[in-house]
Amino acid sequence: MLTLSDVRLRRGPQVLVDAANCSIFRGEKVGIVGRNGCGKSTLLALIRGDLAPDAGEYRASPGLATAAVAQELPETGATLVDYIRGGDLELATLEGQIDEAQHEVTASDAPRSPAPLPSDGTRLATLHAEYDRLGGYAARSRAAQLAAGLGFAPDDLEQPVRQFSGGLQMRANLARALMRRSDVLLLDEPTNHLDLDAVLWLESWLKSYAGTLLLVSHDRALLRGACDRFLLVAERSDIESRLADPDTYAGRDAPDQRSLSARHGELSREISSLEERWLEIASALEAAG
Numbered sequence: 001m002l003t004l005s006d007v008r009l010r011r012g013p014q015v016l017v018d019a020a021n022c023s024i025f026r027g028e029k030v031g032i033v034g035r036n037g038c039g040k041s042t043l044l045a046l047i048r049g050d051l052a053p054d055a056g057e058y059r060a061s062p063g064l065a066t067a068a069v070a071q072e073l074p075e076t077g078a079t080l081v082d083y084i085r086g087g088d089l090e091l092a093t094l095e096g097q098i099d100e101a102q103h104e105v106t107a108s109d110a111p112r113s114p115a116p117l118p119s120d121g122t123r124l125a126t127l128h129a130e131y132d133r134l135g136g137y138a139a140r141s142r143a144a145q146l147a148a149g150l151g152f153a154p155d156d157l158e159q160p161v162r163q164f165s166g167g168l169q170m171r172a173n174l175a176r177a178l179m180r181r182s183d184v185l186l187l188d189e190p191t192n193h194l195d196l197d198a199v200l201w202l203e204s205w206l207k208s209y210a211g212t213l214l215l216v217s218h219d220r221a222l223l224r225g226a227c228d229r230f231l232l233v234a235e236r237s238d239i240e241s242r243l244a245d246p247d248t249y250a251g252r253d254a255p256d257q258r259s260l261s262a263r264h265g266e267l268s269r270e271i272s273s274l275e276e277r278w279l280e281i282a283s284a285l286e287a288a289g
């Protein structure tokens with residue numbers, strides 16, 4: 001489905017990947033690992049179609065729908081739930097067509113307009129049937145579930161997406177990418193703006209994702225949980241494909257993000273309980289005069 005044949009990838013004068021050969025098959029969950037700066041994001045840019053190989057050939061089966069997380073903050077007045085829902089491109093297109101057909105039917109009903117075309121009503125009915133078939137009526141609740149999983153509160157859904165902090169807007173971008181009906185999902189460090197609960201939710205979402213996943217992450221527990229195969233991008237060399245545990249080679253020098261997040265949570269709880277204890281002591285002292 002995705003095939004690299006003798007691919008060379010270069011950024012400026014630097015050769016990142018050379019003579020890489022690998023195939024990724026439909027439905028595989030692939031973790032991409034390697035040291036900082038080795039070319040993991042560059043490899044995803046190739047698969048996204050934003051970059052051509054410097055040598056060799058990259059082929060993808062025709063017609064694949066690829067989803068990736070937008071890196072720019074949303075430029076829209078849409079509410080959070082509509083922004084996420086808009087990730088489903090088929091539905092968004094269909095909604096546009098329904099609006100257009102509805103407009104034509106309404107216009108042809110108006111007095112002094114030319115006689116109504118029977119085909120307009122038929123077209124509208126066909127579009128509504130297609131909308132139903134694609135699960136259009138359930139799209140809002142699907143978007144709301146993605147938002148909840150990624151840590152938004154129910155009250156957030158109707159807020160304009162642009163009013164959230166940068167980190168939360170990136171979460172909205174992630175939710176929008178998950179909303180897309182995709183054959184291939186590309187995620188590059190998706191946990192950067194997530195807390196531990198959201199990371200755990202994402203892991204279970206990815207396990208049930210039916211398409212092909214390419215995941216770059218420093219969270220080794222996420223890689224282990226969501227992926228069944230790993231590609232190692234080693235500096236200026238071929239891409240190695242391994243089935244091993246990412247712990248054995250993925251940035252051994254880097255601390256594990258999952259255990260850091262867990263430790264951070266524990267320390268925050270310890271600090272809060274020490275603060276509470278301190279307040280109790282202070283008020284007891286005050287009462288004692």
Ligand SMILES: Nc1ncnc2c1ncn2[C@@H]1O[C@H](COP(=O)(O)OP(=O)(O)OP(=O)(O)O)[C@@H](O)[C@H]1O
Nearest residue numbers: 011012014016034035036037038039040041042043
């Ligand atoms: N647009 C660009 N122009 C020139 N050099 C670039 C560009 N993008 C990346 N590079 C360089 O190419 C190398 C690989 O970058 P890339 O972002 O693919 O690595 P990475 O493995 O994703 O790194 P990280 O783990 O830090 O995310 C780096 O040395 C980087 O500085």
Ligand SMILES: [Mg+2]
Nearest residue numbers: 040041042188
């Ligand atoms: Mg990167």
